[in-house]
Amino acid sequence: MSKYLSKLTSPLIAVILGLVVGAIIMLVSGYDPVAGYGSMVNGIIGDSYYVGESVRTIIPYILAGLAVAFAFRTGLFNIGVEGQLIVGWLAAVWVGIAFELPRIIHLPLAILAGAAAGALWAFIPGYLKAKFRVHEVIVSIMLNYTALYVTNYLIRNVMTDKLDKTERIADTASLRSPFFESITDFSRMHWGIVVAIICVIIMWFILERTKTGFELKAVGFNQHASEYAGMSVNKNIILSMVISGAFAGLAGAMEGLGTFGYAAVKGGFTGMGFDGIAVALLGANTAIGVVLAALLFGGLKAGALNMPLETGIPSEIVDIVIALIIFFVASSYFIRWIAARFKKGVK
Amino acid sequence: MDFYQVLQIIIPSMIALAAPLIFTSLGGVFSERAGVINIGLEGLMVIGAFTGIVFNLMFADVFGAWTPWLAVLAAMIAGLLFSILHAVACITFRADQTVSGVAINLLAVGLTMFLVKLIYDKGQTDRITETFPRIDVPLLSDIPFIGPIFFANGYYIVYIAILISFVVWYVLYKTPFGLRIRAVGEHPMAADTMGVNVTKIRYAAVLLSGAFGGIGGAIYATIFSNEFNHATINGQGFMAIAAMIFGKWHPIGAMGAALFFGLAQSLSIVGSSLPFFKDIPSVYLLIAPYVLTIIALTGFIGRADAPKASGQPYIKGKR
Known part of the structure; x- marks a missing residue:
């Protein structure tokens, strides 16, 4: 038990430090941090609509986090999750529009197309x-x-005639759920949460229960030792990136098939890919850790939207808090050093 | 429209677009040559752009035509101060340099947009009134043929960018400080053994990269967007990193690559009104800098190798 506790210490300290600095920034800017965080919590679980929207935000965060974490385990830094997510989004929507199939084939096909595009990228x-x-x-x-x-070029010139977004996907490829919508006061919560949970299990299973996963992790620990033990380092590097990209592509597919139902020309990045790095880091690159971190960051992001409405605090404060948390997690050497000092002091 | 007229349109716009890339990629050269990866250049440009625009808006009445110059100076200081975060995380706290860079980028956008909403109560700043004037360089613009293409209708700051890249080359290759930077980036332990303070040199290099990134961001915002919003700096910093790699971590090479990327950008903007270029879909020009960088890295156009110790924190006494 104490082993798990010590693993949790430095992420927890990082989160607390991030929130504290966020509160200080609010205070300095003349806002009330208690009201600010209060309105944020309201925006996460205030009523059933907010809960639904929070879950919807968490879905791509889980998948993007899994993507970054999976590659990390093989010693690779997949900072390209953002790009893989975008191509996955487009591929899934394309399949959703271009085919007319029964739901039982169409929906899985569209989801797999997103995964395949991300994997290819x-x-x-x-x-x-x-x-x-x-x-x-x-x-x-x-x-x-x-x-x-x-x-952007494909959406403008190939899939539409100079329009800024594609037409809507067919209902047979949609992840939208009348059931979830009805219990969450018509939020955009969709079946993607099931896909995300399945992927969490897949990642855990691959890494902890298969020979492939063992090899992937071995390469992450020590390439030379793995090579010497007869594993193909090159094969594992490519495999790890491909699986990671598939998770990222799925994150995009969830947005395309669930939240929006179309793909639109983007002026800039969605930011989900980069936030995925934060999720993976805070989650210590484990499947369950990613879920917990995605709950936190997805919740923060969703709750942030309520802050300007209730208290007038710009929602960007949450971006600042997330960035600070990454800083503190990355500087965990420093946190451990402080913690060690602190312990000595207690004795 | 003949070819000469086409050049008169493309070349000034190419050099102007290259200027922010040159400054920022020179910053990248300093940092990476000292062994600290700086993915955060994008965020440092954001800070620079924000500071430049806000300074400009606040002091345009006081300083008049000098405002943009002083705004660039302010942005340089802001970039330098902000890069201290990256330096402390990477050098003192031994954080993963790429992760810290990502955090810098997120923090920069979050912080500046928070401040924009706090100060202006909307999603973007007002538009600035004092920008860099377009000028014809005296004497040089009178040179027949070359003059009107290269030295007319340009900005002084752009020519300064090109001159600075030679200064940086001199500093890196001809001064003891430059030698120390390169030594610390290639083999910090050897440098340490010879009495070079690795930590100090790396701090200096990262702060320099912050200053340069801040300048680059301010120039881009002042000349091209005239205001600041969340999308003002959209990939310029990463393109500067691309230029640095394409230029093989060499100041002059980075400057050349930045000019080349500036050409691709200017063609994607003005190309649609020019003969021949209007037939090329702009997507090819937009992705050209990135795709070319990947090809350069794979070694098809001469291999580009990073400084040996880049990305590794230096821990005294560790083999």
């Missing part, structure tokens, strides 16, 4: 890393922008 940095030893961070950053501009 992540294959590029994986392959280049394995083949040419090119750092995956740079390649996937470059591919983020490539994805943004290419999908």
